[in-house]
Amino acid sequence: xxxxxxxxxxxxxxxxxFPTDDGVVQAVRGVxxxxxxxxxxxxxxxxxxxxxxxxxxVMGLLPRGARVRGRILYRGEDVLxxxxxxxxxxxxxxxxxxxxxxxxxxxxxxxxxxxLAEAVLAHxxxxxxxxxxxxxxxxxxxxxxxxxxxxxxxxxxFSGGMRQRAMxxxxxxxxxxxxxxxxxxxxxxxxxxxxILEKLLEVKDAVNAAIVLITHDLGVVAGIAHRVLVMYAGxxxxxxxxxxxxxxxxxxxxxxxxxxxxSLETSGGRLRPIGGAPPSLINLPAGCPFxxxxxxxxxxxxxxxxxxxxxGEGGHYAACxxxxxxxxTADPTTLFRTExxxxx
Ligand SMILES: Nc1ncnc2c1ncn2[C@@H]1O[C@H](COP(=O)(O)OP(=O)(O)OP(=O)(O)O)[C@@H](O)[C@H]1O
Ligand code: SF4
Ligand SMILES: [Mg+2]
Numbered sequence: 001x002x003x004x005x006x007x008x009x010x011x012x013x014x015x016x017x018f019p020t021d022d023g024v025v026q027a028v029r030g031v032x033x034x035x036x037x038x039x040x041x042x043x044x045x046x047x048x049x050x051x052x053x054x055x056x057x058v059m060g061l062l063p064r065g066a067r068v069r070g071r072i073l074y075r076g077e078d079v080l081x082x083x084x085x086x087x088x089x090x091x092x093x094x095x096x097x098x099x100x101x102x103x104x105x106x107x108x109x110x111x112x113x114x115x116l117a118e119a120v121l122a123h124x125x126x127x128x129x130x131x132x133x134x135x136x137x138x139x140x141x142x143x144x145x146x147x148x149x150x151x152x153x154x155x156x157x158f159s160g161g162m163r164q165r166a167m168x169x170x171x172x173x174x175x176x177x178x179x180x181x182x183x184x185x186x187x188x189x190x191x192x193x194x195x196i197l198e199k200l201l202e203v204k205d206a207v208n209a210a211i212v213l214i215t216h217d218l219g220v221v222a223g224i225a226h227r228v229l230v231m232y233a234g235x236x237x238x239x240x241x242x243x244x245x246x247x248x249x250x251x252x253x254x255x256x257x258x259x260x261x262x263s264l265e266t267s268g269g270r271l272r273p274i275g276g277a278p279p280s281l282i283n284l285p286a287g288c289p290f291x292x293x294x295x296x297x298x299x300x301x302x303x304x305x306x307x308x309x310x311x312g313e314g315g316h317y318a319a320c321x322x323x324x325x326x327x328x329t330a331d332p333t334t335l336f337r338t339e340x341x342x343x344x
Contacts, residue, residue: 006036006037007034007035007036007037008035008036008037008074008075008177008178008210009034009035009058009072009073009074009095009178009210009212010033010034010035010071010072010073011031011032011033011034011054011058011070011071011072011073012032012070012071012072012073013030013031013032013069013070013071014028014030014031014032014054014057014068014069014070014071014072015028015029015030015031015067015068015069015070016028016050016053016054016057016062016066016067016068016069017066017067018063018065018066018067019065019067020282022282023282023283024282025281025282026234026281026282026284027050027053027234027281028050028053028054028057028234029050029233029234029235030070030234030235030236031050031054031070031231031234031235031236032236033229033236033239035178035210035212036210037177037208037210038204038205038208038209038210039210039211039226039227040201040204040210040211040213040221040224040225040226040227041210041211041212041213041225041226041227041228041229042213042214042215042220042221042224042225042227042228042229042242043055043212043213043214043215043228043229043231044214044215044216044217044218044221044228044229044230044231044257045216045230045231045232046216046232046278047216047278048278048281049231049232049233049234049278050231050233050234050235051182051214051216051231052182052214053066054231055097055180055182055212055214057072058072058079058095058180059091059095059097059180060079060087060088060090060091061091061097068080074090074094074095074178075177089123092119092122092123092174093123093174093176094174094176094177094178095176095177095178095179095180096170096171096172096174096176096178096179096180096209097171097179097180097181097182098164098167098168098171098179098180098181098182098184098200099167099182099184100182100183100184100186100187101187102155102160102163102164102166102167103155103163105167105170106155106163106166106167106170107155108154108155108156109154110154111151111152111153111154112135112139112150112151112152112153112154112155112158112166113132113135113136113150113151113152115170116131116134116135116138116139116151116166116169116170116173117131117132117134117135118131119170119173119174120134120135120173120174123174124174132151134173135151135169135173136148136151138169138170138172138173139151139165139166139169141169141172141203141206142165142166142168142169142199142203143165143199144162144165144166144169160187160188160192161188161192161195161196164184164185164187164188164196165196165199167184168184168196168199168200168203172203172204172206172207172209175207175208175209176207176209177208177209177210178209178210178211178212179200179204179209179210179211179212180211180212180214181200181211181212181213181214182214183214183215183216184196184197184200184213185197185220186215186216186217193220197220197224201224213225217261218245218246218257218258218261219261219262221242222242222246223242225242226241226242227239227240227241227242227315228240228241228242228245230245230251230253230254230257232253232278232289232290233278233279233281233284233289233290234281235289235319236308236317236319237251237253237254237290237308237318237319237320238250238251238253238254238311238317238318238319239308239315239316239317240312240314240315240316240317241314241315241316244312244314244316246258248312248316248327249318249326249332250311250312250316250318250320250323250326250327251311251318251319251320251323251326252290252294252295252296252320252322252326252332252335252336253274253290253293253294254318255326255332255333255335255336256272256274256293256333256335256336257274258332258333259272259274259333259334259335259336260272260273260274260336272333272336272337274293274336275293276292276293277293279292286302286303286304286305287301287302287303287304287305288301288302288304288305288306288319288320288321289305295335295336296320296322296325296326296335298322300321301321301322304321305319306319306320306321307319309323311323311327
């Protein structure tokens with residue numbers, strides 16, 4: 001298949017395994033997606049679904065011992081086959097990452113200014129003064145007041161929201177094409193979350209980057225992402241345009257996530273949480289990994305794991321034996337009706 005000219009990243013059949021004393025953890029089991037210039041792709045799933053591991057694989061930041069297979073093409077070039085030097089240049093240069101907890105990425109013993117300048121110096125031959133000027137410009141861009149003075153601050157002198165802004169500044173300082181933002185606002189309180197997301201989008205537009213926005217909360221990607229990829233137990237289980245995912249979900253898990261979003265109706269409370277927990281990724285049983293929690297599960301589901309099939313127009317794919325039944329349900333979120341609702 002020829003790739004469209006504006007495609008910057010293509011991940012094909014990515015798998016990541018971690019050999020451990022208890023067995024092999026199958027953290028990522030065949031993830032594929034493509035990302036176009038300036039696009040926002042949301043990756044959504046519960047804790048442990050493989051969102052971070054698949055992104056760390058793209059960045060080349062997996063721990064030693066991780067087994068990676070598949071292809072990760074950056075502008076057509078396979079990242080997994082690049083010489084280490086070229087890969088380092090890509091990371092933090094063309095592809096940048098923002099982590100959930102800025103304190104793991106910021107060094108406590110260096111000033112914010114030094115760390116930002118260092119990020120510039122690591123990727124280009126510029127005089128230090130110029131790197132610091134760029135650092136100040138970036139702090140301005142992310143909305144940190146008195147940027148000049150703040151260059152001399154240490155990370156602990158910043159609030160959580162300011163640290164996350166500094167992380168965004170660090171991510172975009174070398175004008176990347178791709179920003180992978182891994183739960184960039186989860187650690188922040190709700191009002192700050194909204195401000196940071198808004199800033200992230202503004203900054204992304206300023207540098208013309210595309211974003212992979214990772215979150216466990218579908219609400220975060222609404223109104224932001226062009227497309228959404230839903231993950232469960234290391235696999236993509238549904239992918240489509242954001243509106244399609246929100247209004248025409250075909251995989252019960254997606255419907256469950258939609259039904260469990262906080263709503264006005266329940267004044268911020270969860271409407272219908274999905275019961276149960278995801279399976280262990282060591283010795284996964286045969287069949288659909290969602291079966292133990294799925295209201296539509298039957299013998300077919302327990303016998304064979306469904307692959308992604310086209311379930312609608314415009315690149316809509318779902319991994320479910322019974323997606324047609326989901327399609328025929330007026331409001332698929334009601335599949336997860338609680339007992340009291342079913343009685344009442
Ligand atoms: N270094 C490792 N060794 C063994 N297992 C690992 C390692 N790193 C991650 N895992 C496992 O891989 C699976 C996927 O983890 P991952 O961090 O990608 O989940 P996630 O979707 O990002 O979850 P969260 O929302 O909690 O961040 C989990 O079961 C996790 O325990
Ligand atoms: S394949 Fe079966 S168990 Fe899995 S999501 Fe579809 S209906 Fe549920
Ligand atoms: Mg994670």
